[in-house]
Amino acid sequence: NAGVTQTPKFQVLKTGQSMTLQCAQDMNHEYMSWYRQDPGMGLRLIHYSVGAGITDQGEVPNGYNVSRSTTEDFPLRLLSAAPSQTSVYFCASRYTGTSGSYEQYFGPGTRLTVT
């Protein structure tokens, strides 16, 4: 299994540009999520999904859109990038069965710089 994969690993955008961060998992996990990591702030939840067609907002959703058309993929869209969105972005997934331990498996991250 590849686990959780993210592309690209690095990206530089100009203010106002749009882009999509890709995330895929091959573990058949229902739950997927996006976090951003900023220095001294830990990881903060942007959006999450509990299954195909179901998404919800996390702690810091403004400026980001998500959709979940398949179990495997959970892309994160920046519609109009701003310097405040410069960060490292992590995608994660986990099992949602009642016997699960609720631990999440993380992708390798995407470092995004907005100039």
Place this chain on the structure above:
Amino acid sequence: AQTVTQSQPEMSVQEAETVTLSCTYDTSENNYYLFWYKQPPSRQMILVIRQEAYKQQNATENRFSVNFQKAAKSFSLKISDSQLGDTAMYFCAFADSGAGSYQLTFGKGTKLSVIP
């Protein structure tokens, strides 16, 4: 709102010594899960250890163990026989049903340096 507090932004330890990282959390739920994640310079988030709140026995994984004090809402990580490869950021996190879908809430992290 759920919160996780790591009061030690940075720590250092001599190789082969023992170090303890602190974590406290706040929740009104009775059923929850606690985690320690390690983030080395490679940036990858790696699960170190987990603890179910309903279990009284402290979790251990090789050189890593926790001291879980449910009444005090404390969840510290002890690393024994520290190795150079333990140098990393360590994040405490917890998940409970109060946030919906057992979302993870993270602390701000502790940067651990192991000194040769």
